[in-house]
Amino acid sequence: MSGHAGCRWNCAALSIHRASASYNIRMMQNQNPATFTAMLAKAQQQNQSMLCVGLDPEPTRFPGNFKNDPSKIFDFCAAIVDATADLAMAFKPQIAYFAAHRAEDQLERLMAHMRSVAPQVPVILDAKRGDIGSTAEQYAIEAFERYGADAVTLSPFMGFDSVSPYLKRHGKGAFLLCRTSNPGGDDFQNQRLASVDGQPLLYEHIARLAQGPWNLNGQLGLVVGATYPAEIERVRELAPTLPLLIPGVGAQGGDAAATVRAGLRAGGSIIVNSSRAILYASADQDFAVAARQEALKTRAILQAAATQ
Numbered sequence: 001m002s003g004h005a006g007c008r009w010n011c012a013a014l015s016i017h018r019a020s021a022s023y024n025i026r027m028m029q030n031q032n033p034a035t036f037t038a039m040l041a042k043a044q045q046q047n048q049s050m051l052c053v054g055l056d057p058e059p060t061r062f063p064g065n066f067k068n069d070p071s072k073i074f075d076f077c078a079a080i081v082d083a084t085a086d087l088a089m090a091f092k093p094q095i096a097y098f099a100a101h102r103a104e105d106q107l108e109r110l111m112a113h114m115r116s117v118a119p120q121v122p123v124i125l126d127a128k129r130g131d132i133g134s135t136a137e138q139y140a141i142e143a144f145e146r147y148g149a150d151a152v153t154l155s156p157f158m159g160f161d162s163v164s165p166y167l168k169r170h171g172k173g174a175f176l177l178c179r180t181s182n183p184g185g186d187d188f189q190n191q192r193l194a195s196v197d198g199q200p201l202l203y204e205h206i207a208r209l210a211q212g213p214w215n216l217n218g219q220l221g222l223v224v225g226a227t228y229p230a231e232i233e234r235v236r237e238l239a240p241t242l243p244l245l246i247p248g249v250g251a252q253g254g255d256a257a258a259t260v261r262a263g264l265r266a267g268g269s270i271i272v273n274s275s276r277a278i279l280y281a282s283a284d285q286d287f288a289v290a291a292r293q294e295a296l297k298t299r300a301i302l303q304a305a306a307t308q
């Protein structure tokens, strides 16, 4: 067979594989019409958990014979999912870790795998998109149709028309970056808006908009860093009923118990993400067992703080 013909066969096989992966995701979506917030509440109850397991696969940190092999991204993440499926309130794959290695096909397989082993656990695609409406429509198709995510992370920097295409998707969640976990979050998010009533800080304004006029489908949430508990508390005051996605415990050093005290309220859930601390709890063959231990530990700290 010539190289060209070989490529044609391989390409055909690949597109059949892709088509069937996205068909499976669509079928699973149809069987699961629940809204994102309803799925969150159910997963929290069923797994007694406020923990989000972040999937940020970095091949240089993979264990044993997976190390430095991007073709093992699916296998690595699937092992983590299997080890934590009964402990997580949500999973959060970060798209850059897949795209950087041309591993979007592995992300598609992972989405299907999460649906099959943990159908009760919603998946938040961490994409941090933000663009004009026509482009946002394409990003929404990518997140909700190609990958079958239940929710997506978005930057609100470009304003409401960059967010609204996601809100047209019935039952799908969207988390707006509000007060992020990184030190540079101060640069814009803690600036005062002289032109807005009461001259709020930018992150306070985002929280008010998300709780109020922007929340067209009732599925908006906010991202607030665990590294800034005082700001979590302020966001919770301004957005009493929104789900808060809170990354920054574990590798970034945020205090899990302080996070719960600041953010959890009756009617206002929190989803506390930890990625590297769970994924790389061990660099050896026992990585999945070690990931489970770390997830158990973090879940227990969160649950204990909720009952104090």
Ligand SMILES: O=C(O)c1cc(=O)[nH]c(=O)n1[C@@H]1O[C@H](COP(=O)(O)O)[C@@H](O)[C@H]1O
Pocket: 054, 056, 094, 126, 128, 153, 179, 180, 181, 182, 223, 224, 225, 247, 248, 249, 250, 251, 252, 273, 274, 275, 276, 277
């Ligand atoms: O939107 C996010 O998920 C996010 C927002 C934020 O303010 N800070 C933050 O760390 N994240 C993401 O949360 C994850 C944190 O990873 P770890 O620090 O390894 O737990 C990464 O995927 C980040 O991209």
